[in-house]
Amino acid sequence: MKRSNAIGLLFIILGIVIATIFQFFKSDADEIAHLSQTMQQALQVKQLDTQLNEHALKAASFRLVHFDHIVQTVRQLSDVRQSLQQSVQRLPSQLTQRFTKLEAVIDQRIDQLERLKDKVALARNSSNFLLKYLGMNVDKQSGEIALKSLHAMTELQAFQLFPTRQRLQATQDILNQLTETLDREHAFQIVAHHLQRSFELTQDISAILNNVLANESQEAINEFVSHLYAVQTQRQNLSNGYRYILFAVAVIIFIALAYMIVRWTKERHRAQEAAQLFEDAVDSMSEGFAFFGPDQKLVFWNSTFARLHDPLENRLYKGMSWQEFEDTQKEVGFLLQSELQKDGSTLDLTCDGNWMLSANTHMHQGGYAVVRVDLTEQKRAQDQLQLAATVFQTASEAMMVTDKDDIIQMVNPAFSKITGYPEREVLGHSPTLLSSGHHNAAYYKKMYLDLQNTGTWQGEIWNRRKSGEIYPEWLSISTIYDDDGEVLQRVSLFTDITSRKKSEERIHYQANYDSLTDLPNRNLFKERLNHAINMARRSKDRLALLFLDLDNFKHINDTLGHLLGDELLHQVAQRLRSLFRESDTIARLSGDEFVIIINEANYDPDLQHLLTRLLECISLPYVLDGNTAYTSASVGATFFPDDAQSGENLLKNADAAMFKAKEMGRNTYSFFTPEMNSRAQERHTLEVALHKALEKKHFLLHYQPIVDPHTQTVVSTEALVRWNDPEKGLISPEKFIPAAEDTGLIVPMGEWILRQACADAAHWQQEEGLNVGVSVNLSSRQFMRSDIYGLVKDVLKESGLPASKLTLEITESLLVEDENEILKTLRKLRDLGVLLSIDDFGTGYSSLSYLKRFPITTLKIDRSFICDILSDNEDAALTQAILSMAKSMNLKVVAEGVENAGQAEYLKERQCDLIQGFYYSKPLALEDLLLSLKQKKLSA
Numbered sequence: 004m005k006r007s008n009a010i011g012l013l014f015i016i017l018g019i020v021i022a023t024i025f026q027f028f029k030s031d032a033d034e035i036a037h038l039s040q041t042m043q044q045a046l047q048v049k050q051l052d053t054q055l056n057e058h059a060l061k062a063a064s065f066r067l068v069h070f071d072h073i074v075q076t077v078r079q080l081s082d083v084r085q086s087l088q089q090s091v092q093r094l095p096s097q098l099t100q101r102f103t104k105l106e107a108v109i110d111q112r113i114d115q116l117e118r119l120k121d122k123v124a125l126a127r128n129s130s131n132f133l134l135k136y137l138g139m140n141v142d143k144q145s146g147e148i149a150l151k152s153l154h155a156m157t158e159l160q161a162f163q164l165f166p167t168r169q170r171l172q173a174t175q176d177i178l179n180q181l182t183e184t185l186d187r188e189h190a191f192q193i194v195a196h197h198l199q200r201s202f203e204l205t206q207d208i209s210a211i212l213n214n215v216l217a218n219e220s221q222e223a224i225n226e227f228v229s230h231l232y233a234v235q236t237q238r239q240n241l242s243n244g245y246r247y248i249l250f251a252v253a254v255i256i257f258i259a260l261a262y263m264i265v266r267w268t269k270e271r272h273r274a275q276e277a278a279q280l281f282e283d284a285v286d287s288m289s290e291g292f293a294f295f296g297p298d299q300k301l302v303f304w305n306s307t308f309a310r311l312h313d314p315l316e317n318r319l320y321k322g323m324s325w326q327e328f329e330d331t332q333k334e335v336g337f338l339l340q341s342e343l344q345k346d347g348s349t350l351d352l353t354c355d356g357n358w359m360l361s362a363n364t365h366m367h368q369g370g371y372a373v374v375r376v377d378l379t380e381q382k383r384a385q386d387q388l389q390l391a392a393t394v395f396q397t398a399s400e401a402m403m404v405t406d407k408d409d410i411i412q413m414v415n416p417a418f419s420k421i422t423g424y425p426e427r428e429v430l431g432h433s434p435t436l437l438s439s440g441h442h443n444a445a446y447y448k449k450m451y452l453d454l455q456n457t458g459t460w461q462g463e464i465w466n467r468r469k470s471g472e473i474y475p476e477w478l479s480i481s482t483i484y485d486d487d488g489e490v491l492q493r494v495s496l497f498t499d500i501t502s503r504k505k506s507e508e509r510i511h512y513q514a515n516y517d518s519l520t521d522l523p524n525r526n527l528f529k530e531r532l533n534h535a536i537n538m539a540r541r542s543k544d545r546l547a548l549l550f551l552d553l554d555n556f557k558h559i560n561d562t563l564g565h566l567l568g569d570e571l572l573h574q575v576a577q578r579l580r581s582l583f584r585e586s587d588t589i590a591r592l593s594g595d596e597f598v599i600i601i602n603e604a605n606y607d608p609d610l611q612h613l614l615t616r617l618l619e620c621i622s623l624p625y626v627l628d629g630n631t632a633y634t635s636a637s638v639g640a641t642f643f644p645d646d647a648q649s650g651e652n653l654l655k656n657a658d659a660a661m662f663k664a665k666e667m668g669r670n671t672y673s674f675f676t677p678e679m680n681s682r683a684q685e686r687h688t689l690e691v692a693l694h695k696a697l698e699k700k701h702f703l704l705h706y707q708p709i710v711d712p713h714t715q716t717v718v719s720t721e722a723l724v725r726w727n728d729p730e731k732g733l734i735s736p737e738k739f740i741p742a743a744e745d746t747g748l749i750v751p752m753g754e755w756i757l758r759q760a761c762a763d764a765a766h767w768q769q770e771e772g773l774n775v776g777v778s779v780n781l782s783s784r785q786f787m788r789s790d791i792y793g794l795v796k797d798v799l800k801e802s803g804l805p806a807s808k809l810t811l812e813i814t815e816s817l818l819v820e821d822e823n824e825i826l827k828t829l830r831k832l833r834d835l836g837v838l839l840s841i842d843d844f845g846t847g848y849s850s851l852s853y854l855k856r857f858p859i860t861t862l863k864i865d866r867s868f869i870c871d872i873l874s875d876n877e878d879a880a881l882t883q884a885i886l887s888m889a890k891s892m893n894l895k896v897v898a899e900g901v902e903n904a905g906q907a908e909y910l911k912e913r914q915c916d917l918i919q920g921f922y923y924s925k926p927l928a929l930e931d932l933l934l935s936l937k938q939k940k941l942s943a
């Protein structure tokens with residue numbers, strides 16, 4: 004029997020016992036209560052009986068005026084007797100018998116009382132009669148008789164009051180005497196008769212009273228009561244006995260119950276412990292486990308099961324049906340994939356990326372044991388293993404696994420590809436078969452020690468391929484240890500870094516060398532200079548730094564083109580190399596600037612001699628693609644530690660000295676002196692001031708008219724920037740434009756100039772009604788460094804100036820830069836309708852072919868040709884050639900720098916389209932220009 008059933012049965016029995024006991028006690032209590040009630044009734048009977056005695060006594064002694072009390076008491080007695088009769092019926096038969104007896108006695112007693120009442124009533128009537136009679140007839144008789152009658156009456160009454168034997172005799176005697184007397188006195192015979200009668204009645208009353216008082220009833224009642232008491236006591240004792248027994252039974256049951264409860268509690272506790280142990284054990288299982296009972300309801304699941312079903316979001320609950328469990332899984336899309344296995348289990352992929360093996364076993368008692376094995380890690384490991392195998396097979400890095408004795412166990416295809424050794428030729432061999440002999444024993448010893456100490460080593464190593472070729476590789480070795488910390492295997496990974504080394508070298512070269520001359524560039528120069536300074540500081544030597552700038556290189560570049568310019572630079576570098584020692588550093592800083600670091604240099608004549616030779620060497624003719632070109636150099640020289648302590652300052656010094664050499668007429672050298680610093684300082688100050696001036700808007704524009712000599716009308720103007728310094732007044736652009744270009748300030752400055760010029764021209768066009776255009780100079784650097792097309796488009800839109808009224812003046816040097824980009828931008832500008840003019844035409848690159856490619860509209864002949872046009876045949880011829888060529892190419896020509904009428908006339912005669920120069924007007928402030936234009940004061 005199951006424990007729960009046993010407990011149920013026990014409680015049922017207990018309930019029955021308790022109910023029976025309760026019933027028993029209830030009936031027992033009823034019975035006892037009934038007995039006690041009967042007893043009370045019996046005592047009441049006894050009490051009434053006693054009262055009846057008293058009433059009888061009083062009645063017999065004629066002390067009762069009436070018999071109401073007797074009647075009432077008799078009635079009460081009858082009622083109580085009736086109740087008692089009913090009560091007695093439920094009592095044992097012995098009591099019934101006694102009660103029957105009692106009833107008879109009571110009946111008898113009531114009879115006696117009835118008789119007593121009658122007798123007493125008769126006696127009292129007789130007495131009353133006698134008294135009345137005597138009272139009425141006392142005068143008719145002798146006093147003796149009356150007295151005797153009264154005496155007899157008195158005696159009689161005394162007897163009635165105290166009916167003793169003596170008094171009976173005495174009363175009898177008196178009555179006898181009276182009777183005798185009365186016989187003679189006939190009139191009083193009736194008295195005698197009544198006295199006799201009263202006497203007899205009194206005797207009867209006394210007899211009845213005696214019977215009444217004989218206490219038969221009391222005896223009967225007492226007997227009944229004592230029996231009743233005995234029954235009650237017996238019943239009480241019996242009840243007590245039962246109580247004790249029941250108490251004992253209750254105690255036994257209670258002890259038994261307590262024992263059972265304690266046992267059950269212990270067993271339950273043990274069962275709970277066992278269940279807990281089971282749950283803990285199941286809970287600690289790495290497998291997920293859940294149990295659905297025979298009713299298909301979820302009874303239990305462990306934490307692994309909960310974790311694996313995490314996406315169900317705590318929707319598992321005790322009592323959940325199998326169907327509900329499956330529906331919930333579907334609802335949340337728990338299973339992404341499920342593969343049936345041979346053993347009936349399934350390999351599932353869950354929506355949170357876990358893999359698990361699921362088996363649902365149907366129990367023979369019904370229900371399911373649901374087991375989930377988390378295979379995520381295993382799957383991952385498997386995948387990783389597969390990945391590792393794939394990586395091993397497909398990696399471009401060579402991999403080699405050696406055992407603890409340094410014997411090759413595994414190599415991958417990349418190993419064979421790099422080393423040229425197929426796997427079978429290296430397995431079982433030592434990696435030393437790859438040794439190139441490039442490294443000494445110390446190198447390998449260091450590697451071995453590192454591996455022993457840290458388990459890893461990495462670095463560059465040169466090995467030998469099967470073909471015998473030596474190559475560099477980047478090798479990383481790591482060690483795998485066993486559980487005891489002993490070396491198990493070593494894994495070596497290496498890549499062939501031949502090409503990387505080459506590209507590193509290339510990158511290093513590009514970062515540090517000038518590709519045109521193969522000389523160190525500014526970067527490497529700085530490094531070398533600092534190194535040389537440190538060395539010189541240590542060895543307390545002096546070093547010299549030379550700054551060399553080619554004279555008129557720009558001109559050569561412009562005239563011969565940049566390819567030949569480059570060739571010239573290349574040849575200069577070769578000449579420099581041939582002049583200086585290997586230990587000296589020759590570097591190209593930029594363009595035509597070279598620097599030379601001379602270690603252990605002295606002011607001695609040797610250095611001066613070297614400098615002279617340097618100048619001579621540079622000024623020798625250069626043959627460039629069949630053309631002979633000449634150049635010279637200006638060289639500045641400075642010394643460490645005499646002139647400066649740092650590389651930066653040394654370079655500044657050498658630069659300043661080179662400027663000095665330029666000032667000295669070029670093709671010469673100059674040694675740095677402290678005064679030269681002030682010049683460099685000046686340039687720096689200029690740069691700072693320019694920044695400030697731009698911020699504070701200290702620039703303004705002057706406009707120089709461009710005149711059509713044939714009509715003598717102003718067709719356009721050239722905008723020329725001025726720096727209006729609050730202290731120095733107007734400063735010429737030639738003094739600050741180069742600095743603005745060097746610092747990049749030319750970009751914001753040029754933007755401002757273009758905006759202002761277009762705004763002014765739009766003003767005089769629209770407000771003043773002057774149909775005059777404007778030309779704006781665009782510096783090559785400004786052109787290269789900003790989005791000129793976007794700027795021009797915006798500015799035209801903003802100002803409202805027609806594009807055809809804007810001419811952009813560019814220099815020839817711009818056209819030889821990055822041709823394609825420039826061409827694209829110029830074409831876009833031209834498409835806008837803007838005119839494009841080549842400034843300073845004739846001074847630069849003399850190939851005219853670009854004029855065809857670029858959308859140029861105007862050529863501006865440089866004023867250096869105009870100024871001697873009347874005296875110099877060459878200038879005149881060149882001007883003529885430009886004019887003819889322009890005409891044939893349909894280009895307009897502006898001659899600038901025209902200072903006199905002769906020049907103007909000359910140009911006009913040769914069909915020069917436009918003229919600009921002091922002859923017509925100097926550059927004017929806006930107001931002055933407007934005034935002149937309005938007054939048409941432009942003709943010379």
Ligand SMILES: Nc1nc2c(ncn2[C@@H]2O[C@@H]3COP(=O)(O)O[C@H]4[C@@H](O)[C@H](n5cnc6c(=O)[nH]c(N)nc65)O[C@@H]4COP(=O)(O)O[C@H]3[C@H]2O)c(=O)[nH]1
Nearest residue numbers: 722723724735736737756780781782900901902920921922
């Ligand atoms: N001796 C002489 N000179 C004459 C005569 N007619 C005009 N000039 C001067 O020649 C220069 C013409 O400008 P440029 O060739 O573009 O040469 C300009 C131009 O290259 C540059 N420059 C001036 N303004 C700007 C500007 O707004 N932007 C840029 N990027 N450069 C500018 O500064 C250079 C010098 O400008 P300026 O000093 O204004 O000098 C102006 C002008 O004053 C003449 O009959 N005789």
